[in-house]
Amino acid sequence: MSWTRKLLRVNLNTASITEEPLNMEWANDYLGQRGLATRYLVDEIDPACDALGPDNKFIMVTGPLTGTSASTGGRYSCVTKSPLTGTVACSNSGGHFGAELKFAGWDMIIFEGKSASPMYLNIENEVATLLPADDLWGKSVWEADKMIRQKHQDPQIRIACIGRSAEEGNLYGAVVNDLHRAAGRSGVGTVMASKNLKAVVVRGTQGLGGLADPKRFMESVKAGKQVLADNPVTGQGLPTYGTQVLMNVINEVGALPTRNMRETKFEGAAEVSGEAMHEPRKSDGKPNLTTNGACFSCTIACGRISTIDRTHFSVKDKPEYWINSGGLEYEAAWALGPDTGVDDIDALTYVNFLCNEDGMDPISFGSTVAAAMELFEEGVITTQHTGGVELKFGSAEALCQVAEMTAKGEGFGKDLGLGSKRLCEKYGRPELSMTVKGQEFPAYDPRGIQGMGLAYATANRGACHLRGYTVASEILGIPEKTDPLESTGKAGLVKAFQDATAAVDSAGLCVFTTFAWTMDDIAPQVDAACEGDWSTDRMMEVGERIWNLEKDFNQRAGITGADDTLPPRLLKEGANVGPAQGKVSELDRMLPEYYQLRGYSADGAMTAETRNKFGLPG
Amino acid sequence: MQKSLHIDPGKCTGCNQCETACAIENEGMVNPARSRIKVFNFHDEGRFVPYTCTQCDEAWCMHACPVDAIVLNPSNGSKDVLDDVCVGCKVCTIACPFGTINYNTSTGKVVKCDLCGGDPACAEACPTQAITYVDANATGLDKMRAWAAKTDNAAGA
Numbered sequence: 001m002s003w004t005r006k007l008l009r010v011n012l013n014t015a016s017i018t019e020e021p022l023n024m025e026w027a028n029d030y031l032g033q034r035g036l037a038t039r040y041l042v043d044e045i046d047p048a049c050d051a052l053g054p055d056n057k058f059i060m061v062t063g064p065l066t067g068t069s070a071s072t073g074g075r076y077s078c079v080t081k082s083p084l085t086g087t088v089a090c091s092n093s094g095g096h097f098g099a100e101l102k103f104a105g106w107d108m109i110i111f112e113g114k115s116a117s118p119m120y121l122n123i124e125n126e127v128a129t130l131l132p133a134d135d136l137w138g139k140s141v142w143e144a145d146k147m148i149r150q151k152h153q154d155p156q157i158r159i160a161c162i163g164r165s166a167e168e169g170n171l172y173g174a175v176v177n178d179l180h181r182a183a184g185r186s187g188v189g190t191v192m193a194s195k196n197l198k199a200v201v202v203r204g205t206q207g208l209g210g211l212a213d214p215k216r217f218m219e220s221v222k223a224g225k226q227v228l229a230d231n232p233v234t235g236q237g238l239p240t241y242g243t244q245v246l247m248n249v250i251n252e253v254g255a256l257p258t259r260n261m262r263e264t265k266f267e268g269a270a271e272v273s274g275e276a277m278h279e280p281r282k283s284d285g286k287p288n289l290t291t292n293g294a295c296f297s298c299t300i301a302c303g304r305i306s307t308i309d310r311t312h313f314s315v316k317d318k319p320e321y322w323i324n325s326g327g328l329e330y331e332a333a334w335a336l337g338p339d340t341g342v343d344d345i346d347a348l349t350y351v352n353f354l355c356n357e358d359g360m361d362p363i364s365f366g367s368t369v370a371a372a373m374e375l376f377e378e379g380v381i382t383t384q385h386t387g388g389v390e391l392k393f394g395s396a397e398a399l400c401q402v403a404e405m406t407a408k409g410e411g412f413g414k415d416l417g418l419g420s421k422r423l424c425e426k427y428g429r430p431e432l433s434m435t436v437k438g439q440e441f442p443a444y445d446p447r448g449i450q451g452m453g454l455a456y457a458t459a460n461r462g463a464c465h466l467r468g469y470t471v472a473s474e475i476l477g478i479p480e481k482t483d484p485l486e487s488t489g490k491a492g493l494v495k496a497f498q499d500a501t502a503a504v505d506s507a508g509l510c511v512f513t514t515f516a517w518t519m520d521d522i523a524p525q526v527d528a529a530c531e532g533d534w535s536t537d538r539m540m541e542v543g544e545r546i547w548n549l550e551k552d553f554n555q556r557a558g559i560t561g562a563d564d565t566l567p568p569r570l571l572k573e574g575a576n577v578g579p580a581q582g583k584v585s586e587l588d589r590m591l592p593e594y595y596q597l598r599g600y601s602a603d604g605a606m607t608a609e610t611r612n613k614f615g616l617p618g
Numbered sequence: 619m620q621k622s623l624h625i626d627p628g629k630c631t632g633c634n635q636c637e638t639a640c641a642i643e644n645e646g647m648v649n650p651a652r653s654r655i656k657v658f659n660f661h662d663e664g665r666f667v668p669y670t671c672t673q674c675d676e677a678w679c680m681h682a683c684p685v686d687a688i689v690l691n692p693s694n695g696s697k698d699v700l701d702d703v704c705v706g707c708k709v710c711t712i713a714c715p716f717g718t719i720n721y722n723t724s725t726g727k728v729v730k731c732d733l734c735g736g737d738p739a740c741a742e743a744c745p746t747q748a749i750t751y752v753d754a755n756a757t758g759l760d761k762m763r764a765w766a767a768k769t770d771n772a773a774g775a
Contacts, residue, residue: 068648069638069743096634103649156651179661207641207649218642225745239631290664294633299745301631305664324664 002064002211002529003027004107008128010121012195013054013113017128022107028532029615031539033063034090035506035546037079037108041088042549042617044110047557051083051187052194054114060101060160060200061109063508067102067208067296068217070525071225072510074099074296078188081557084171084364084419085438085462088553091174091188092466092505093160094295094303095181100158103204115196120148123202133198140164140407141176142357148201157203163359166193168409170417172364172440180326180356181295181303186439186461189359217528224513224521225299231516233476238302238512239292243330244274246443246471251338253475253484254578255448257441258338259393260370261434261567264445264575268343272333276345277304283311288345290324300512304328308353312346314400326356331465334443335366340373340399347396351403358407364419367440369402371420371432380427387411434570437462437563446566446585447575449474451482451490453585454594457564458494460550466511468497478515485579487586491593502550503543545614548598552606552616561604564591620695622754623731623738625668629748632659632666639743643734652722654731655740655749668749670740671718671731673697679730682713694736695754701727 005022023040030036037059049055058080065073076098082089101109104125111121118133136144141163148159158178166173166189173189174182183189211217228234237245250256251269258266270276277289286307294301306327308315315321328336328348332355336348355362369391375381376391383390387405389412391398405413415423420440424433434441439462446453451470459467470493474484482493500519504511507526519536527534565571566585574582595602599610611618637653645652655670677697680688687703688710690696699719706726710719719730731738733751741751752759 069635069642071635071745099634099650103651205649205651207645207647207652209647211648214642214646229745291628291666292631293664293666294631296634297638298631298633299635301633301746303631307664323662325661 002068002208003032004102004105004208006106007108007110008106008123009110009112010128010130011113012111012115012119012197015115015119015130017130029542030546030549031064031503031506031542032107033061033066033075033506033508034077034079034092035502035542035549037061037077038088038090038546038549038553040108040110041079041081042553045081047081047553049081051081051086051191054195056081056191056194058111058188058191058195058197059108062098062102062107063506064530065525066508067099068211068221068529069297070221070509070529071228071297071299072295072513073508074298075505075508075510076101077505078175078183078192080188080191082186082188082461083190084187086557087437087461087559088550089186089188089191089461090505091183091185093175093177093181093183094298094510095178096296097158097160097177097181097202098508099296100202100204103207104202105204105206109200111195111197114194118196118198120197120199120201122152123200123204125204125206136198137167138164140357141359142179144199145179148199152201154203157201159199159201161199161359162189162192163357164408165358165360165406165417166190168414168417170360170406170409171419171422172361172417174355174359174361176356176359182356182359182361184361185363185464211529212531213528217525220524220528224517224525227521228299228513228516233478233515234300234513238300238515241274241277242292242302242304244277244304244328244333246330247273247333248275249475250444253448254575254580255445255484256334256338257434257443257445259341260339260374260432261441261445261569262374263577264448264580265577266338266341269338271343272328272337272345272348277306277327281309283309288349289327295510298510302512306349308349309346312350313397314347314350321350321353325353328352331442332362332366335363335370335440336399339366339370341393342396342399343394344396347400350400354403354407360407363442364440365403365406365416367434368416368418368420368423369399371424371434372416374432375424375427375429378429380429385412385415431568434567435463436566437559439463444471445575445580446570447583448578448580449484450487450586450590451484451493453566453570453587454490454494454590455497457566457587457591458498458594460547460554467501468494469501469511470494470497472497472515476515479518485583487589491590491597494590494594495597498547499540499543501543502546503539506542506546545616548606548610548614549616552611555606561595561600564604620754621736621751622673622695622757623670623733623741624750624752624757626748626760627665627667629746630657630666630668631746632657633745635743635745636668636740636749639739643739654718654729668740669718671697672716673731673733678713678715679710679719682709684709691732694733696733697730698732699728699730701725704728
């Protein structure tokens with residue numbers, strides 16, 4: 001067993017906390033983390049419920065390898081119905097919070113109902129208590145973290161917390177743990193806020209015993225670590241440059257969406273790249289990047305620990321930001337930079353700090369700002385709306401100003417907190433929203449990387465790179481190179497990535513391991529840790545089952561094949577430069593084959609046959 | 619050749635593999651709370667620092683122990699706690715200037731690093747060589763090499 005086999009159920013209506021045995025039948029079918037929590041969610045909520053109403057539930061969940069020494073075995077997810085997309089939401093985070101929850105003896109926490117007043121959950125091993133959080137409400141994640149530490153006087157606690165943006169109803173509020181790791185996407189923090197739940201504090205000293213075969217586990221872990229160390233991406237590229245290793249690479253292939261995805265190459269990419277983070281700056285001779293940092297158990301250590309230039313306009317009068325904290329990762333750097341046309345790395349780092357400080361998804365925030373900038377350029381949004389901010393593409397000052405507003409939910413920040421889809425609808429230009437199912441795109445243009453168009457259109461949580469990262473194959477040649485401009489064959493590729501990723505997430509591992517690991521490296525670790533036989537084939541089957549369970553949830557929430565589409569810009573306007581020049585996303589060519597491979601109907605609906613094949617709940 | 623643990627905080631990423639490895643080796647379970655080595659994260663400074671017993675020659679803990687429960691292991695220089703002799707008085711925890719010997723409430727004994735009998739699990743697990751097990755007479759060799767590399771021989775020419 002690598003599950004603790006226990007979950008905490010916290011009813012916020014009645015402030016009652018109960019312990020339950022984990023449903024091991026479901027663990028056998030859905031492994032843990034993403035898959036297992038979705039199974040609980042499907043069982044316990046009406047998928048059509050109001051995501052911000054008391055009937056939605058909010059689950060924090062670990063996987064069987066969370067808290068083990070398997071490399072990257074520290075991940076947890078927040079699973080709920082998304083207020084941004086109306087789909088199932090599953091946002092994955094690293095840091096140390098997930099492992100600590102496991103060490104306290106819990107696989108999962110299910111929050112239900114809504115508290116009458118702000119509360120936080122404090123867990124010390126088997127003892128869990130709801131405590132008042134009136135004093136923490138209205139405070140940023142960083143302030144609340146300090147106050148909680150002051151109160152508990154235990155330096156070893158781990159804290160997951162929401163910020164002011166989520167409290168103010170920002171629809172892409174994140175749950176931030178360990179100050180700068182985040183369950184970032186789909187507004188999971190906003191759901192937490194809707195329940196009047198400010199934070200979850202954990203201290204676990206019980207550890208994790210009872211691995212199925214400890215000796216074999218340690219051997220497979222050691223072998224896995226060696227594979228990561230020997231691989232050029234996980235052993236060199238990611239530790240040195242972080243995910244930001246991609247900025248120049250993706251720009252070179254003409255797939256770096258620029259200025260609200262109007263263009264596919266950014267002239268300022270080098271200025272905000274992973275390489276630039278190593279360059280000494282003029283003011284103090286120090287680089288943006290101080291060091292790389294790891295999440296629990298991770299031997300890759302792609303995390304960026306950065307500072308902002310103290311003489312930069314954004315922080316010159318704000319010494320509280322003269323610290324080291326979580327620096328730019330690729331998706332955030334892209335959304336805040338190329339997509340808004342801003343090439344000022346200090347401005348981007350500052351806004352990234354703000355996103356962590358007040359729990360906002362930087363991808364959704366940056367993309368929403370990009371849409372607002374296009375609306376501003378078109379004269380639809382004016383300084384009347386923005387409170388005087390000249391919201392022009394390329395303006396670092398404007399980006400910083402609106403970030404401050406949005407973090408606190410003030411002024412025009414309220415509009416930006418709606419996300420790109422609702423913002424563009426509000427201002428009468430829905431076609432300018434670069435979203436799928438209401439979630440903003442990440443940093444790969446589907447005109448230049450064709451597989452990603454299908455991955456975005458079909459991802460169960462809306463546009464997302466972490467549901468089927470075919471960039472690995474199409475650009476990096478992992479596990480084998482496919483032509484990024486070719487749509488033929490991508491349906492199978494996308495499906496394979498989607499299924500594998502669902503299994504990796506559900507184990508409690510980081511998907512970045514799959515730059516080096518195949519399922520043949522992962523399955524032996526799961527197999528040695530967990531009871532039962534966890535072969536590569538079974539992992540893939542579990543992954544596919546999880547995918548279909550999520551799809552089924554969405555279908556019951558009213559989402560159909562018609563929602564599996566892309567904005568007209570990507571389907572009709574050709575890429576302006578680069579190898580994909582003139583090319584659009586060939587989604588219509590890929591989708592029918594994909595539905596067929598998935599066992600869905602021609603219009604993209606889950607079928608009774610597929611539901612039965614995977615034993616999904618009826 | 620006697621070896622000693624050598625820590626280079628500049629290489630540490632804060633992954634806690636060392637803590638986990640220590641707990642597995644010495645407690646038979648993944649439990650960083652029971653690790654004899656600890657990684658400290660100085661967040662605002664952007665530094666991670668692993669810290670554990672340095673096996674002092676004239677060990678404060680060993681000299682303070684009223685029942686001689688802490689003894690020198692001549693094979694690797696570690697100062698080891700004899701569980702069947704330790705009475706849990708905690709005087710050693712007061713005597714140690716570095717805080718690296720601690721009381722375990724569940725066993726009633728003190729615990730400290732014993733270099734895993736000469737094959738420290740933390741060094742083995744560390745992915746970045748921030749923790750190494752090297753010749754005790756030359757723990758500064760890597761630093762010397764790094765500074766030597768910076769020597770500008772051409773300066774005088």
